[in-house]
Amino acid sequence: MQVAGFVVSMDGAQKNTMERAVDLVYGNAYVVTDLHGAWEPYERYRDHFLDLYQQGLADVLIFLGDILHGYGSEEDDYSLPIIWDIMQLQAELGTDRVIMLLGNHELPHIYGVTLSKGEIEFTPRFEHALGEYRPYVIEFLMGLPFCVRTLGGVMLTHAGAIASVATPDVAGRMLSFSHQALLDEADQLLYREDVADLIRATLHIEPAEYEDQAYRYLAVNGPDDPRYYDLLRGFIVGNLREWQNLWDFFFNQCEAGLGISFYRRVLDQFLKVYSTPEMQQHVLVTGHMAARNGYMVIAEQQLRLASWAHALPKESGSYLLFDVESPVETAVDLLSHVHPIY
Ligand SMILES: [Mn+2]
Structure with missing residues (x-):
């Protein structure tokens, strides 16, 4: 082989x-x-x-x-x-x-x-x-x-x-394809924006609720977890153009x-x-x-x-x-x- x-x-x-x-x-x-x-x-x-x-x-x-x-x-x-x-x-x-x-x-x-x-x-x-x-x-x-x-x-x-x-x-x-490049693109947008506004606008929750949601969806353990903003980043990724192509490749109805x-x-x-x-x-x-x-x-x-x-x-x-x-x-x-x- x-x-x-x-x-x-x-x-x-x-x-x-x-x-x-x-x-x-x-x-x-x-x-x-x-x-x-x-x-x-x-x-x-x-x-x-x-x-x-x-x-x-x-x-x-x-x-x-x-x-x-x-x-x-x-x-x-x-x-x-x-x-x-x-x-x-x-x-x-x-x-x-x-x-x-x-x-x-x-x-x-x-x-x-x-x-x-x-x-x-x-x-x-x-x-x-x-x-x-x-x-x-x-x-x-x-x-x-x-x-x-x-x-x-x-x-x-x-x-x-x-x-x-x-x-x-x-x-x-x-x-x-580089997953890391797409993640990096989202990270750059995340850190330039006001996180509290972003939480309200993309997740439709108050910033005080973010910690519970990050735990619920991604098993993130509090603000000190290096993955703390991953839930927010996931929503940003979903708005990037290349994400749509990637998703279409893996999910389509033929x-x-x-x-x-x-x-x-x-x-x-x-x-x-x-x-x-x-x-x-x-x-x-x-x-x-x-x-x-x-x-x-x-x-x-x-x-x-x-x-x-x-x-x-x-x-x-x-x-x-x-x-x-x-x-x-x-x-x-x-x-x-x-x-x-x-
Ligand atoms: Mn499938």
């Missing part, structure tokens, strides 16, 4: 730019997505990969993001144990054998942004769970790649294609609401701008959205995989095992490589 261009920093050094695409040129890739804090399916997929790996039938384990945030009770939410286990597995087997892509449920924790859907607030539970694991886990999240490209032309991302990020200039910035013929053109453009001359990408594999019986083909060039949380029913959850060198032309070419786990 050869991996080009991806640098993982676990030595504490802050890198300003990173290569966000992992290019795979040989071996069998085993792909799992959207486990959302569910330990039992995680263990099942991991152990099945390890069996195949021992037999030489699978070479690289790839998670397509959204490992975090259980939808159920706190006792059933194994987000932290799972991500820690992935980090340990990557340390043991190598960054070329275990790859996790960033998803829209991991992204908010890099920025102190709150993620909610209707009544459900996803982010506070994981912020409080982090404790002494925080610096290691956040550094891991900051280093995650955004996509995998393969020699055969199968590209992997968390969400899907959207017109806003399917231009050559945005793609160029996404492929060497064909829903667009119509399939327009989406097909967006998808085609997306695959084109994230390709290189050596790595022409023809099919996109994603998770992120619901799929009946564990997978579905969209606009002929996209395979949506659902390994657990978004599989209907959950027991139809599936993984993809494919040879990264075999040329593919359409998503249908991958269907014989989708396997149920239950």
Whole structure:
């Protein structure tokens, strides 16, 4: 297994730019997505990969993001144990054998942004769970790649294609994205403004309430905590132009609401701008959205995989095992490589 261009920093050094695409040129890739804090399916997929790996039938384990945030009770939410286990597995087997892509449920924790859907607030539970694991886990999240490209032309991302990020200039910035640069941009605005006014205007609370809110959302322990203004910074980040592109890359609704013929053109453009001359990408594999019986083909060039949380029913959850060198032309070419786990 050869991996080009991806640098993982676990030595504490802050890198300003990173290569966000992992290019795979040989071996069998085993792909799992959207486990959302569910330990039992995680263990099942991991152990099945390890069996195949021992037999030489699978070479690289790839998670397509959204490992975090259980939808159920706190006792059933194994987000932290799972991500820690992935980090340990990557340390043991190598960054070329275990790859996790960033998803829209991991992204908010890099920025102190709150993620909610209707009544459900996803982010506070994981912020409080982090404790002494925080610096290691956040550094891991900051280093995650955004996509995998393969020699055969199968590209992997968390969400899907959207017109806003399917231009050559945005793609160029996404492929060497610096979270630190965006955080620094927000920090500069934060310290130039009057903090009390900013709290009232952006958080819609009185400054006296800020300490409680910073604890509630980000587990910040009082004004002496170096992360004290992170909640405020998260709101500033949300107003920056590059944040919108970043969010669109990890959270979009693909064909829903667009119509399939327009989406097909967006998808085609997306695959084109994230390709290189050596790595022409023809099919996109994603998770992120619901799929009946564990997978579905969209606009002929996209395979949506659902390994657990978004599989209907959950027991139809599936993984993809494919040879990264075999040329593919359409998503249908991958269907014989989708396997149920239950
Ligand atoms: Mn998602």
